[in-house]
Amino acid sequence: xxxxxxxxxxxxxxxxxxxxxxxxxxxxxxxxxxxxxxxxxxxxxxxxxxxxxxxxxxxxxxxxxxxxxxxxxxxxxxxxxxxxxxxxxxxxxxxxxxxxxxxxxxxxxxxxxxxxxxxxxxxxxxxxxxxxxxxxxxxxxxxxxxxxxxxxxxxxxxxxxxxxxxxxxxxxxxxxxxxxxxxxxxxxxxxxxxxxxxxxxxxxxxxxxxxxxxxxxxxxxxxx
Amino acid sequence: xxxxxxxxxxxxxxxxxxxxxxxxxxxxxxxxxxxxxxxxxxxxxxxxxxxxxxxxxxxxxxxxxxxxxxxxxxxxxxxxxxxxxxxxxxxxxxxxxxxxxxxxxxxxxxxxxxxxxxxxxxxxxxxxxxxxxxxxxxxxxxxxxxxxxxxxxxxxxxxxxxxxxxxxxxxxxxxxxxxxxxxxxxxxxxxxxxxxxxxxxxxxxxxxxxxxxxxxxxxxxxxx
Numbered sequence: 001x002x003x004x005x006x007x008x009x010x011x012x013x014x015x016x017x018x019x020x021x022x023x024x025x026x027x028x029x030x031x032x033x034x035x036x037x038x039x040x041x042x043x044x045x046x047x048x049x050x051x052x053x054x055x056x057x058x059x060x061x062x063x064x065x066x067x068x069x070x071x072x073x074x075x076x077x078x079x080x081x082x083x084x085x086x087x088x089x090x091x092x093x094x095x096x097x098x099x100x101x102x103x104x105x106x107x108x109x110x111x112x113x114x115x116x117x118x119x120x121x122x123x124x125x126x127x128x129x130x131x132x133x134x135x136x137x138x139x140x141x142x143x144x145x146x147x148x149x150x151x152x153x154x155x156x157x158x159x160x161x162x163x164x165x166x167x168x169x170x171x172x173x174x175x176x177x178x179x180x181x182x183x184x185x186x187x188x189x190x191x192x193x194x195x196x197x198x199x200x201x202x203x204x205x206x207x208x209x210x211x212x213x214x215x216x217x218x219x220x221x222x223x224x
Numbered sequence: 225x226x227x228x229x230x231x232x233x234x235x236x237x238x239x240x241x242x243x244x245x246x247x248x249x250x251x252x253x254x255x256x257x258x259x260x261x262x263x264x265x266x267x268x269x270x271x272x273x274x275x276x277x278x279x280x281x282x283x284x285x286x287x288x289x290x291x292x293x294x295x296x297x298x299x300x301x302x303x304x305x306x307x308x309x310x311x312x313x314x315x316x317x318x319x320x321x322x323x324x325x326x327x328x329x330x331x332x333x334x335x336x337x338x339x340x341x342x343x344x345x346x347x348x349x350x351x352x353x354x355x356x357x358x359x360x361x362x363x364x365x366x367x368x369x370x371x372x373x374x375x376x377x378x379x380x381x382x383x384x385x386x387x388x389x390x391x392x393x394x395x396x397x398x399x400x401x402x403x404x405x406x407x408x409x410x411x412x413x414x415x416x417x418x419x420x421x422x423x424x425x426x427x428x429x430x431x432x433x434x435x436x437x438x439x440x441x442x443x444x445x446x447x448x
Binding site: 030033034037038040041045046047049050053054056057059060061063064067077078081082085 | 254257258261262264265269270271273274277278280281283284285287288291301302305306309
């Protein structure tokens with residue numbers, strides 16, 4: 001266990017931006033775990049509850065990988081996560097699902113968006129950290145259940161489909177808004193992302209790719 | 225996916241009592257996951273929240289082993305769990321922690337009691353099922369955190385210690401009461417346990433061993 005001071009010094013050495021990215025990813029996993037576990041309680045069937053609980057537990061598997069990696073860098077995971085607790089909690093509070101289907105769409109869309117974003121930046125990170133991020137992402141994929149359930153519900157009701165399509169669009173908007181707020185408050189992170197994407201045109205292209213992949217996910221859910 | 229009818233037929237072949245034990249263990253894991261995830265939210269620190277979330281996720285790891293095993297026996301896990309949802313939910317509702325320390329004691333004591341019970345019966349189960357139960361139990365052990373936190377709180381306040389000692393005793397009582405209710409409603413399960421323990425004297429000895437191990441856990445928590 002290092003002190004906050006020693007942690008800060010090491011964080012400087014490995015690049016504050018990498019630690020920020022690992023920190024926001026880690027708190028993303030921990031808060032997603034919390035929300036998925038809560039949403040699992042509203043499942044209409046025991047199978048649904050088990051499926052969402054398994055998705056929640058997978059987040060903790062990722063969390064532990066990040067914890068071990070950050071610890072190797074001399075940074076306690078709590079320190080790395082701390083700046084991102086408020087913005088991510090705000091994201092979740094402002095996108096609290098009002099139904100089981102909204103929960104499934106949020107789990108699926110949120111997981112996918114986060115994975116896309118980290119896949120984009122993994123290549124810009126120092127060797128072992130970039131590899132870790134790839135590994136954390138590669139392990140996702142408990143999404144077949146969500147696809148099946150949401151598609152079935154959309155096929156059965158056009159009204160359900162339209163509402164969930166709006167919900168999916170809103171989730172993307174809220175996620176992008178929160179991500180921009182986070183970056184605006186972290187200078188090193190902003191510099192890292194702009195230089196990684198080459199320039200502001202690169203950032204615009206990155207956002208378009210995220211939107212395009214989001215659109216593909218909506219199609220897979222039957223929400224096109 | 226087999227139907228309820230096919231599942232029941234296969235369950236008959238492998239012994240209804242084994243399936244019952246796997247079912248109650250599985251729902252024990254799923255409901256413990258749910259409660260630990262809820263309790264994690266009340267953690268006073270981010271480290272505490274992460275520690276309890278990791279304990280919750282470990283339950284799902286066990287759940288998935290049981291799901292795969294039951295599926296190999298031709299029994300959907302939902303069918304095996306169904307009879308035990310109400311009694312286990314009742315146990316959790318009647319032992320809802322009112323504080324973070326009560327949550328930690330419950331997680332620790334509940335995990336330990338369940339492990340002790342299944343260790344007793346694992347030897348009575350058919351080969352591969354007994355081995356699976358041993359494997360599920362061997363994987364526990366995220367308990368150092370709970371021991372450390374509870375011991376520190378007890379060392380700091382005698383009142384806290386006395387209240388938690390009462391809480392620990394109550395948890396044992398509620399668990400034994402619920403277990404007896406479950407067995408009373410399942411004839412095959414009752415026969416299996418009585419014949420496994422040789423006779424009613426064997427049952428009394430088993431209960432004494434559970435109580436004795438519970439006492440050792442209380443000592444480890446500083447609650448002797």
